[in-house]
Amino acid sequence: MTINDVFLEHHDGAETAALLVELCDVYADAYGVEPGGEKTAAFRRRSEKQFERPGFGLVTARGGGRLVGFVFGYTLPAGDTHWWGGVQPEPSVEFLEETGSRTWVLSEIEVRRAWQGRGVGRALHDAALGARGEERATLATGPDAAAQPVYESWGWRRVGRIPGDEGDFYSAYDLFVLELPVSR
Template structure:
């Protein structure tokens, strides 16, 4: 399935001026392969006529991951404490460009998070992707702030979002 989800990832982003699509897809392949060993890893895919049109994957956040390190503004006391089963990371949600805007992403989101046992979800976003931020906020996610990117990260900083679980009465 890895080749298929790399193809979906590549399609979801299309051609971006100044970006090397091959480098970005290769980096995604490495991240996706590395995620397979994560605690409570799960992947949900949507197919149409045998073709994967979208997917989502994530895993439980390990305490040693330091996901919240450097979060600005500083979160409330205890917010960043991770136990290994408190928070699920929504690592990727991608939909082929020609399938975007049809509810596939939202259906994948709800299917993935609806089956999780953690008390909250989190995700990271490109700080410049404001239309994506608006989409997440429309789905009930709350922007917590930004964290610096790690050495070798794709972006110099990331926006962190959270969503209480279980899913219930979220905006449609």
């Protein structure tokens, strides 16, 4: 199957809650873990907290009658610099400023293993970010994550590293930024 066999659709937070079981299934498949396991349960808890955040948006990809991938995120609120907390090297005060409409967090982008490498991730990425009105987008990855070269090839630039919070999967995360609108 090719990207031409995939249907993309935008969803708001209320619609996303109804899709949570399917999202968890895609997440588990993408990571090669059990759908009811600890990693998927942590994803579920993280995700549910985001559905009502300002600027939340989800784009799904369906192919062959099932959900094959998704991307979602939310807008950083005005004055909230927690996202940037402790980033090194320390950026300028202007860089850290959040207005409530400046930065969209690309929180998750997942594609079933059988669909990876076929352009689904890029199509989801571009559909989600192409619909945004913010100035920029940001995302966090584990240090040396395999996806980092992919993000860089899509125009993202690494701006620094932040320490992880207690209980996080990684002890530190690399932060990336992409200026919007997205152009290919």
